[in-house]
Amino acid sequence: MHEVWFQATENCNLKCGHCAYNFGPGGETASEDTVEAVVEALPKDTFSFSLTGGEIFTRKQILVHALAYAAVMREERFPNAKLALQTNGYWVDNPEETFERMRTLFELGLDFLCFSGNDKYHEEHDIDTSKLRFDPKIIADSVRNSSNSTSILETAYLKMLATYGIDSFPSSFYVLSSGIDKGVYPVGRAKHLPSEELNMHSVCDITRNQTNGRSELLVDVRGDVHMCIWKIPPPIGSVHDAPIDVLVEDAMKKPIYSILALGGPEMLAKVFGLYEQSDIQDMFYRFSPCYMCEQVFAKLAEKS
């Protein structure tokens, strides 16, 4: 089972301090060829294909192309995949325009619209989080006709339900609006945040996914496939060369990925003899696996 994120642009309207990718204005965007190659490389058992950035709404042409192409190919190639999109929501300004954008996305084939800008980090960049409130309880109450005061996002969504005659909630077109609430992963620009804001108790996603029999992959603007959404380990290959499931199968035969899957960066550091045992334990207890992972791969790159 595969969950695939496609970072269709590295361009963002903001330059947030908690960005794991160091993105901001002026970043690169995928070509139409790469968009099509990514969609064509998706495994048959993909259960979620999510478009993200950067901020994907700053590059609407590629957003529309990627979503429309994925929707057309879905039935034949990856029939069980939900199509999702992640945005910081900077464009949510009034109910009518927000509704029109939602309607366009829904008609293109989108199932799941996720707003990631509903937190203090985006608020520092003038995102008005009150407009992005999306409370499922308020929606459910409003569907049952109780009066409620709703945010711009909630109002637009209620209009979607009414327009398309969707009388149940949750519905087949779903919205989620959330931000960072459990600490920021200490990678990219985020590692310079005060330590109390960082999530130091995560588990390596590759190890966790191995246990669950799934993979969570990220494809970047060039079509390079990453086994980790933070892009710390090197890419496993390109969608221009092979389907994603073949790249994953080949990668798991290589020591770096099979060791990460078994025991995360701690085991990688031990097996490759990168640090003294006491230093590994110290790093493991004081820092998150992802922070340690960055150090481990920098050290491996130095050695090669």
Ligand code: SF4
């Ligand atoms: S430990 Fe490394 S490979 Fe695992 S999730 Fe963190 S950055 Fe990714």
